[in-house]
Amino acid sequence: xxxxxxxxxxxxxxxxxxxxxxxxxxxxxxxxxxxxxxxxxxxxxxxxxxxxxxxxxxxxxxxxxxxxxxxxxxxxxxxxxxxxxxxxxxxxxxxxxxxxxxxxxxxxxxxxxxxxxxxxxxxx
Numbered sequence: 080x081x082x083x084x085x086x087x088x089x090x091x092x093x094x095x096x097x098x099x100x101x102x103x104x105x106x107x108x109x110x111x112x113x114x115x116x117x118x119x120x121x122x123x124x125x126x127x128x129x130x131x132x133x134x135x136x137x138x139x140x141x142x143x144x145x146x147x148x149x150x151x152x153x154x155x156x157x158x159x160x161x162x163x164x165x166x167x168x169x170x171x172x173x174x175x176x177x178x179x180x181x182x183x184x185x186x187x188x189x190x191x192x193x194x195x196x197x198x199x200x201x202x203x
Contacts (some may be wrong), residue, residue, distance in 0.1 A: 082104070082111070083132045089138065094134075100202070107168075113127075113137070114127060114139070117127055120182045120195050121172045122135040122163070123140065125139060125140045126140045126156060126157065126159070127139050127140075128161055128187060128189065129185055130187050131184065132184060132185070133184060133185070134146055134181070134183075134184060135165050135179060135180060135181050135182075135186045136152075136178075136179075136180040136187060137177070137178070137179050137180075138154050138156070138177070138178045138180075138201060139177050140156045140157060140175060140176055141154045141155070141156050141173070141176050141177070141178045142155050142156055142157070142176070143155040144170065144173065144178065145160070146167075147170060148168075149166065149167055149168055149169070149182070150164065150165065150166060150168065151163070151164050152168055152170065155192060158191060158192055159190065159191055159192060160185070160189075160190060160191075160192050160193075161187060161188070161189050161191060162186075162190070163180055163184060163186070163187050163200060164184075164185055164186040164187075165184040165185040166182060167182040167183055168180055168181070168182035168183075168184070169181055169182055172198050
């Protein structure tokens, strides 16, 4: 039975009360959802970067963290690199090629690796 076919206003239905705070989910479940969306769009999720402005960044396929300061994090991946800029940045988690960076994320720049970075994709 579809509610759109019911002949009375939905305001008369007693919906269960929603909790004041939504259920807390781990950051990995949100990143998994992001990867599912990117995969549906045909993107290469093994080399994805997801930004949440002023909050966090998530990158997969990371081979090395080449530089880390509270204002800048440089991630080396395959033949490319990602520079994340912001304030009070910290590496929240780094495991199995996945990196979560927390802090006030303000920018991300994706570019080919320089020769100094090991442009052959093998890292330094």
